[in-house]
Amino acid sequence: MSTFTILFAIARKEFIDHLRNGWIIAVGLAFAIFSLLITFVGFGFTGSVGIGQEQSTLFSLINLVIYLVPLLGLLLSYDGIAGEHERGTLDLLRSYPFNTTLLLYGKWLGLFLVLTATLIVGLTAPAAVSIYSGHTLQAWTLLLITSVWIGAIFISIAIMFSVLILDRGKLIAIAIGIWLLFVVLFDLGVIGILVSTEGDVPMGLVNLLFYLNPTALYRLLSIDLMMDDAMITQLGLMGQIPPTPALFAAITAWTVIPAAIAGWRIGALGK
Amino acid sequence: MLQRPVINSSQGEGMILSLSGVRKGFPGKEVLKSIDLQVAPGQLVALVGNNGQGKTTLMKLVLGLLTPDTGEILINGETVAASRTTSQKALFGYLPETTAFYPNLSGQETLNYLSSLKQGAHSRIAEVLAIVGLQHAAKQRVKTYSKGMKQRLGLAQALLGDPKLLLLDEPTNGLDPSGIHEFYQILERLKSEDVAILMSSHLLAEIEPRSDALGLLKDGIISAYGTVAELINDAELPSIIKFQKGQNYNQQALDQILQQHTTEKRYIEQTETFVLSCHPSHKQALLLALLTTDNLVAKLTVNDPGLEELFLQLNNGLKIT
Numbered sequence: 088m089s090t091f092t093i094l095f096a097i098a099r100k101e102f103i104d105h106l107r108n109g110w111i112i113a114v115g116l117a118f119a120i121f122s123l124l125i126t127f128v129g130f131g132f133t134g135s136v137g138i139g140q141e142q143s144t145l146f147s148l149i150n151l152v153i154y155l156v157p158l159l160g161l162l163l164s165y166d167g168i169a170g171e172h173e174r175g176t177l178d179l180l181r182s183y184p185f186n187t188t189l190l191l192y193g194k195w196l197g198l199f200l201v202l203t204a205t206l207i208v209g210l211t212a213p214a215a216v217s218i219y220s221g222h223t224l225q226a227w228t229l230l231l232i233t234s235v236w237i238g239a240i241f242i243s244i245a246i247m248f249s250v251l252i253l254d255r256g257k258l259i260a261i262a263i264g265i266w267l268l269f270v271v272l273f274d275l276g277v278i279g280i281l282v283s284t285e286g287d288v289p290m291g292l293v294n295l296l297f298y299l300n301p302t303a304l305y306r307l308l309s310i311d312l313m314m315d316d317a318m319i320t321q322l323g324l325m326g327q328i329p330p331t332p333a334l335f336a337a338i339t340a341w342t343v344i345p346a347a348i349a350g351w352r353i354g355a356l357g358k
Numbered sequence: 359m360l361q362r363p364v365i366n367s368s369q370g371e372g373m374i375l376s377l378s379g380v381r382k383g384f385p386g387k388e389v390l391k392s393i394d395l396q397v398a399p400g401q402l403v404a405l406v407g408n409n410g411q412g413k414t415t416l417m418k419l420v421l422g423l424l425t426p427d428t429g430e431i432l433i434n435g436e437t438v439a440a441s442r443t444t445s446q447k448a449l450f451g452y453l454p455e456t457t458a459f460y461p462n463l464s465g466q467e468t469l470n471y472l473s474s475l476k477q478g479a480h481s482r483i484a485e486v487l488a489i490v491g492l493q494h495a496a497k498q499r500v501k502t503y504s505k506g507m508k509q510r511l512g513l514a515q516a517l518l519g520d521p522k523l524l525l526l527d528e529p530t531n532g533l534d535p536s537g538i539h540e541f542y543q544i545l546e547r548l549k550s551e552d553v554a555i556l557m558s559s560h561l562l563a564e565i566e567p568r569s570d571a572l573g574l575l576k577d578g579i580i581s582a583y584g585t586v587a588e589l590i591n592d593a594e595l596p597s598i599i600k601f602q603k604g605q606n607y608n609q610q611a612l613d614q615i616l617q618q619h620t621t622e623k624r625y626i627e628q629t630e631t632f633v634l635s636c637h638p639s640h641k642q643a644l645l646l647a648l649l650t651t652d653n654l655v656a657k658l659t660v661n662d663p664g665l666e667e668l669f670l671q672l673n674n675g676l677k678i679t
Contacts, residue, residue, distance in 0.1 A: 096474035100463070107462040174458040179515070182421045183475045184447035357424045358440060 093185045097193025098200060105163070105201040114159060115208025121155070122148055126213035141222040142318045145230060148213070149309045152234045153302050157270055160202060160241030161262040167194045168249040168353065169258050181356065188350045195246055195346055202238040206231060226313050233312065237305040240341045241265075244301075247345035250352045273300045294329050301341040308334040371435060374399050374449070374523045374554040375420060380429030381578075382415055389415050391578030393429070397523065399552040402545060404565040406558070406669060407575035413558035414455060416575070417525045420556070421452055433523075448477055451521030453512045455528045461501035465492055465511050468500060469518065476519040486514040489544055505532035513541065517548075524548065526557035530564060542568050566665035574672050582672050586665050593671060595663035597641050599634040599648075606653035615651065619644040 105111060125147045168191065171177040181187050214227040245262060252258050277296055281288060297303040310319060311328050319325050328334075373396045380393040389412040397403045405413045418424040420431065422442035431438050433446050459468050469483045487493045490510040495503065503511065509532045516524060524545075530538045545555055545568070559565050565572070566586050574582040582589055612632075619640050632655075636644055641660070648655050 093475055096471060100460070100471045103467075104460055104462050174460075175454045175456045176459065178418065178421075178423050179452060179454050179457055180475065181423055182447060182450055182452040183472075184444040184477050184519075185475055186444075357418070357422075 094193045098197035101197025115205040118209025119212045122213040156238045157241040160238040161245045164242045164245035165258040165262040172253045191353045240301045243345040247349040250349045376432040378430045380426045397554045401570045402555040403571045404569035411575040449522045451516035451524045453516040453526045466496040472515045486517045490514045524555045562665040596635045598661040601655040601658040604653040604656040615647045
């Protein structure tokens with residue numbers, strides 16, 4: 088029995104389980120409604136009604152993704168391992184003849200596929216509207232990829248805490264806390280620093296702060312990949328965005344390190 | 359305390375499982391102080407004991423889900439490390455005390471999934487479903503299962519992959535009487551195929567006639583070990599003899615018999631009924647005397663001690679009289 092057979096069996100089971108409990112459909116449709124509203128109405132930059140400029144629509148959707156996708160990733164995954172623990176299946180599966188870290192990575196893969204399917208459901212309608220209006224598929228593809236990636240980061244973070252804590256009651260509070268920290272409080276903190284110093288903050292420190300928050304990295308990467316120079320200038324970010332490879336390296340680290348910690352921990356359970 | 363030897367062969371030879379001096383503690387509590395135990399192929403060993411005495415901990419140590427602080431565990435005669443190898447795990451079939459499984463999968467899908475993780479055990483799915491009597495519900499989602507059906511599903515997954523050692527933690531919880539009967543028939547069949555079984559249970563009446571050996575876990579050790587008959591014999595538990603006065607009842611004759619044949623005689627007169635507590639070594643002679651004295655007694659019944667009485671005496675120090 089190959090490692091991949093076991094990995095895919097676990098991922099498949101996870102996907103079917105979430106498909107049947109209606110998660111993908113319900114959340115995907117909710118996401119589609121929000122993103123369609125943004126696509127049609129637009130807000131912020133153009134202030135126009137109707138299908139606004141692609142750039143401003145995409146920027147609005149990036150902000151929607153920042154608010155919703157981390158939360159989706161966290162809520163989808165916080166009980167990934169803790170749920171198995173509470174059902175009594177974690178010990179059972181640990182007694183099975185395969186390396187227990189495969190359980191974790193199989194689950195990660197399954198949750199990643201669930202999130203990907205949800206975002207495909209959620210982004211297909213606005214992408215279709217946009218493409219029908221003459222815009223390109225490329226930006227929407229990039230939006231989907233980066234959105235899935237930010238979701239993957241939060242799946243990794245949630246899975247890590249799920250293995251470390253193994254208590255669903257505590258984990259739901261932690262999941263909400265992580266979302267508040269990275270999505271709401273972090274930005275407020277940065278704004279607070281900038282206001283209190285009247286903007287006199289070394290760029291190196293600002294960049295360092297960006298690297299400490301995966302949603303900030305996602306925002307910068309998405310802008311870097313999807314926005315044109317005019318839009319980046321309008322956002323006041325021309326020359327301020329860290330190099331693309333550095334952003335990729337940072338979000339890769341945010342994806343891999345929590346998952347690796349979870350993998351180590353699940354292998355050490357009971358020791 | 360009964361100290362029948364638990365280990366009979368050196369280095370666990372011929373044993374599927376052998377534990378020697380196994381100790382396991384958790385912060386603030388030493389659950390198992392020193393466990394010596396062996397299970398041979400085709401043997402059903404039952405672990406009994408009050409809650410919190412370490413039955414589940416012991417099973418988790420065998421499975422490698424916990425690591426012993428000290429002591430040695432041998433599987434198939436080989437000392438095992440802290441983690442079990444894949445080939446060692448393949449010998450196990452495990453049924454945890456509570457397993458809820460996956461509500462959105464059917465029984466069949468659950469076994470398909472679990473067999474994928476159990477080294478290609480797909481070929482046995484239909485067979486184990488038939489063994490546990492779940493064929494008719496195989497397509498139903500697990501969330502529609504009763505507690506007993508979930509327990510059967512748990513047993514089915516434990517049987518996947520041709521295990522050589524079954525570890526069953528309170529396996530008949532939630533089963534109805536016919537389910538329990540069928541469950542033990544399954545175990546008998548597995549025993550005949552040389553599958554070793556280590557199970558824990560609170561249901562003493564259930565395991566008394568079915569276990570080959572019984573270990574009482576108390577205060578971190580196996581404080582008594584043997585067959586039920588051996589343990590009862592060693593514990594010298596009294597038999598209870600009840601009878602009514604016969605037509606020729608004579609107090610003096612009865613006193614004389616009791617004096618001759620019992621050293622711990624005690625009887626309670628309940629109008630026409632007497633209840634005697636009799637040491638096992640005196641039982642036969644006492645009965646002979648009572649029954650051969652012309653019409654001294656009538657309607658005589660003998661209740662020999664069972665596992666429940668033994669358990670109460672050994673575990674709680676309750677004297678059965």
